[in-house]
Amino acid sequence: MTAGRAAVVGAGPAGLAAAIELARAGVATDLYDENPAPGGQIYRQPPPPLRPAGGAPTGAGAALLAELREAGARVRVHPGAVVWGLFPPRTLAVWEGATTAQAATDAVVLATGAYDRPVPLPGWTLPGVYTAGASQVLVKSQGVLPGRRVLVAGTGPLLAIVAAQLAGAGAHVVALLEAASARAVLAAAPALWRQWGVAADAWRAWRALRRARIRVRTGHTVARILGEAGVEGAVTVRLDADWRPVPGSETTVAVDAVCLGFGLVPSTELAALAGCAHRYAPEAGGWVPVCSEDGETSVPGVYVAGDGGGIGGARAAVVEGRIAGLAAAARLGALSPATAAARLAPLRARRRGLRRAAAALGRAGRVRDGLAALVTPDTLVCRCEEVTAAEVTSVLEEGAADLAEVKRMTRAGMGLCQGRMCGPGLAALFARRTGQPVDGLAPLSVRPPVKPVPLDVLATLP
């Protein structure tokens, strides 16, 4: 039926949906994911032989995984595979096991998802400070608590889920600190009108919090985290409408873990490497690939779907995955234009509604500029290379003109995480100190391998 071969990178909701649609259309598809089992962050399955007590999981994630099984042998799933490069026109570099190879494809769907927005704070590198996502991994798929007395802080609906999971697993959640004011949280509610699925998710998270009797404080956050060898406590602070700390409102609490979640950042490294045009969209989490309503980027045959194209949540990710899968199948001639158009029309309409709601939530949960006032001169901005805010400020005073120069002069962004942990904070610091808007900055450049690959593995490249 078709001569083409497709690849999907990432087996979360978007990638699963894309692979399912490609396979149904008859396209041989490789589905790559770094984790030991498909599901992504939200539908993460514990690595075998660990499995959830109480039988097989149900819900949207389980339904997608069942659809993938029904799709059969046309999808080849590659668990534990690291896609570390994407070269013109659509050639992937994949590390699996002890070797790496290149895979030429006719269409690629990038469903690379997102990660917790790193927000530099004094003490954020201490052992015992975790991202909200890390807390979920530990509790849900590893069955271990990040701490006994835990403070959860940041912004957005994910915090409620994280706090409720921690409490359900037996941790004492001292408080949940939402940086946005109660008024700002309520102002986002109309965006959920007609998006009943998203509204129901928010409602369930809120109910779980109430059931666990977790104290919620809006307009508050963590000012600094205390400890020597690890977290021993945290100082909390009240924030004004711009999230500037209110002097005299500090309180110290004794905790052994702090979970921070300030929204999500799209993982765009492969799209950047492929040469896709990007734009700055703060409501979608930052820099995102420019794409058509079917997810096709500026590079023909390269599609993005889900949070990796801008934060939209799991429901939007599934819809966008199906759209990208269908559009890629049509591109390869596996679907007639008429069939594709008929299938795409209702999905495009759903996508528009979900994206509108996501943008409104994104605007409500946007990290406000005032939060940066918590960064002290000796706060580490770059965790890998241990570069402080004072060091960055000093090269800015010497005239560093862009982020690339800051990187060369301070080493911030040169470490193993390749700028994922410092990029957003560095851009915010640069914008604040120079008065330039973030959307005018060129983001830190991306180079292969986008994830470190051992030299003995690289040496196997044919």
Add this chain to the structure above:
Amino acid sequence: MSRVEGALVRGARVAIEIDGAPAEAFLGETVATALLAAGRRAFRRTDRRGAPRGLYCAIGLCFDCLVRVDGRRVRACQTPVAAGMRVTTE
């Protein structure tokens, strides 16, 4: 930190070694989980400032949880435990 009882069905119990001392882990766990369950939060000290670091992102992105497993430097959060594994914190 303690393992949560009853939430997950664990794999077989295996003996590993953490900094020369015997420790237990269960198949399906990562090295990071085994370290946390053994009460270890700091996995290494940084090169420049000698500051303690441990698990942070747990999804393989931040590289803070580096440890040595049988001599090779790996991310503790991305490395499954195996019987007889020798984990060294730095």
